Amino acid sequence: MFGLMGGFNASDYCDRQIYAGAERVRDRHARDQHHLTVETEPSGASVKTSNQFACDATPCTFKMPRKSEFGVTISKDGYKTWTGQVTTRVSGAGGAGMAGNVLVGGVIGAGVDVATGAMLDLDPNPLVVKLEPQD
Numbered sequence: 001m002f003g004l005m006g007g008f009n010a011s012d013y014c015d016r017q018i019y020a021g022a023e024r025v026r027d028r029h030a031r032d033q034h035h036l037t038v039e040t041e042p043s044g045a046s047v048k049t050s051n052q053f054a055c056d057a058t059p060c061t062f063k064m065p066r067k068s069e070f071g072v073t074i075s076k077d078g079y080k081t082w083t084g085q086v087t088t089r090v091s092g093a094g095g096a097g098m099a100g101n102v103l104v105g106g107v108i109g110a111g112v113d114v115a116t117g118a119m120l121d122l123d124p125n126p127l128v129v130k131l132e133p134q135d
Contacts, residue, residue, distance in 0.1 A: 034066040036086065037126035045076035045131060049086075059103045060117070072127065078133040091121040 029130040038047050048054045050071035053062045058074070067088060074082040 033063050034122050034125075035061050036064055036122050037061045038072070039126055039128045040074060041128075041130045042076070042079075045074050045079070045128070045129075048073045064122070066122065068122070069126065074129055076131055078134055080134055082129050082131060084127070084129070086125070086127060087123050088120040089123045090119055 001053070004014075038058055038060055043059060044057045046054070046056055047058060047060060049062070049064075051068055053064060055062070064070075068086070069087045072086055073082050102122070
C-alpha cells in the first residue's frame, strides 16, 4: 500500500540499489588496473616479472592488476642482476572509498573493491633501482 500512496516502495529501492551497484562495478572495473613504472640507473635495463610482464629497456610502464603481488628481476650487461618484490597496500582513497560504499549501502560496490583490488595500490610505485656494476 505504501508504494501506491507515494511512500516507501521496497521493489523500487532494491532496483535502485542494484543499478547503483552495477554502476560501481563498471567504474571499479576501469580502476582495477594500475600502472607500475620501473626506472633504473643506468637506464636501458631489461625487466621481467613473475606474473609474465616484461620490457626490453627501462624506463617502462606496465598496466597490471592492482591486487597483484609479484617478483621483479632487472638485468643489464655489466651490472649485477637485481631481484625484488612489488606488493600491495591499501591506498588512502581506497580505504575511504570502501567505507563510503558500506555507509551508502553499496554492499555490491564494496564487495567489488575487495574482489578486484580497486582499493589497493602497488608498492613501491614507481620502482626505482640503482644497479651495481659487476666486479
